[in-house]
Amino acid sequence: MSQDTAKPSRKGLPRWARLLMTPLILLAAAALIWSQLPKGAYSTDLSRIGDGRPALVLTYDASFLAGMRVMGYMDEIRDDYMPRVHFLVANVGTPDGRSLANRHGVRDGAVLLFSAQGTLVEQLPAPAGAEELRQALDRTLMATR
Incomplete structure (x- = not known):
């Protein structure tokens, strides 16, 4: 068996980029939610x-x-x-x-x-x-x- 068939080749993003994808998506979602909140708290007193x-x-x-x-x-x-x-x-x-x-x-x-x-x-x-x-x-x- 040759080494070429032992490891399938991975196309696309490098491993470090794939690992950063989830935190970046979560950060972007949090920023979007934060931007939709009211600009300042109002008292309920x-x-x-x-x-x-x-x-x-x-x-x-x-x-x-x-x-x-x-x-x-x-x-x-x-x-x-x-x-x-x-x-x-x-x-x-x-x-x-x-x-x-x-x-x-x-x-x-x-x-x-x-x-x-x-x-x-x-x-x-x-x-x-x-x-x-x-x-x-x-x-x-x-x-x-």
Whole structure:
């Protein structure tokens, strides 16, 4: 038997490249997932409503998409209003979040704007864009002066 037939020839990538393929694929997948996460965490501490600073509260339900879309709008305007305004999320999957949503008759994706004293100033069922959110927040800030 000749040595030529004893070892089958391998065509394609060298062994070191094949070994690196799996970690590179996992790293690329992790980077893609990371890039889709919200840009910053939002507090869920609803006790901050009425603590002397106006609050924008998003009602969020993980089972639906509207809240995630509105959270993207919040990401766009957040830096312009920090630290004058609390940006909060009321997760309707928690007792506090569900209670707030039920009290004001809203669902996923609704935005509630509160004065510094905790009075509801404006309610947006599902803002269509960052500009609509910005205008409502500006009205709230003007009303609370």
